[in-house]
Amino acid sequence: MSGQSLLVPGELSPARSVPGNIRRPEYVGKPAPTPYTGPEVQTAETIEAMRTAGRIAAQAMEEAAKLIAPGVTTDELDRVAHEYMCDHGAYPSTLGYRGYPKSLCSSVNEVICHGIPDSTVLRDGDIVNLDVTAYIGGVHGDNNATYLCGEVDEESRLLVERTREALNRAIKAVKPGRQINIIGRVIESYAKRFGYGVVRDFTGHGINSSFHSGLIVPHYDSPHATTVIEPGMTFTIEPMLTLGTHEYDMWEDGWTVVTKDRKRTAQFEHTLVVTDAGADILTLP
Secondary structure, three states: OOOOOOOOOOOOOOOOOOOOOOOOOOOOOOOOOOOOOOOOEOOHHHHHHHHHHHHHHHHHHHHHHOOOOOOOEHHHHHHHHHHHHHHOOOEEOOOOHHHOOOOOEEEEOOEEEOOOOOOOEOOOOOEEEEEEEEEEOOEEEEEEEEEEOOOOOHHHHHHHHHHHHHHHHHHHHOOOOOEOHHHHHHHHHHHHOOOOEEOOOOOEEEOOOOOOOOOEEOOOOOOOOOOEOOOOEEEEEOOEEEOOOOOEEEOOOOOOEEEOOOOOEEEOEEEEEEOOOOEEEOOOO
8 A cells, every 4th residue: 555644634725705696505514404394206307407516516526526636635625616606607505514614525535534624735646536526506416536646556456446336336236126235235245255344333314305205225234224215215325445444533623534544535425316217317427
C-alpha cells in the first residue's frame, strides 16, 4: 500500500452562497430534517424529476473530478461542484444538512465517508472519493465515485476497481420480489474474495423528496434487511470496501469517518429506481 502520511483536518473556507431563486430542501437552517412518512414506491412524475436531479449530480461530480491532481485542494473540488449545481438550478443537498458545511463530501485514502472539503492538498498517489447530491424539482439525486490522483499503487487501484465492480454486481441483483438483503449478500461475497472489509454502519438509503427516507440498504448480508423490493422504489447502493477492518473512528468534526486501522477505503454509489426487469440508474451524466 502507499506510504502516504495520514490525513489531518485542514482549514475550512467560508460557506458558499446559493442564489435566492433556487429552492432549498426543508431541512436547511434546521438542526435535522423532518422525518419522511411517505411511500418508498414513487410516482412516475417523481422518478422523472429524480432523473433530472441525478443527472445534474452526476455531471457536477464529473466536473469536479476533472480537477483531481496533485496540488489541488479538496475545497477547490467543492467549489466546482457547488457552482455547477447552482448554475443548473439545483441546490447542493449536503449544504446545511444536519449542519454539514460544504456542497460535497471529499473522502481521501483512509476516510470512509463524509470527509469535509477544506485546505487539504491532494498528493500524488491519493485516492479520492467525491459524493455529490443535487436537489431540484423537490427531489434529490445522490451519487459518488472514487478517483485516482496521479500514480496510484496497485493495491489501491485494485481496491477502487473492485469496489466499482461490487456496486455493478449489486445493481444487477436488484429484482422485484427479492429481499433487500440480496444487495449486501452480493457485495459481501464478492469483497470476501479479496479479503476486503465491508463497512456496516454506513449504508445505502431510500431517497426521493427526502434525502434519507428511512429505508436502509446494508452492504453486508444482514438478516434484518427483509424489506421486499418493489417496482417504483428509489434508493441508493453505495458500498464502502476497505483494505483492512470495517471498524472506524470519527474525527472531532462529527462527520469525517476513518478506518480504525487507517488502511485505505473506496466507495461508489448510484441512485436507482426499481423496474419490472430490475433496476434503472438515475444518476447518469
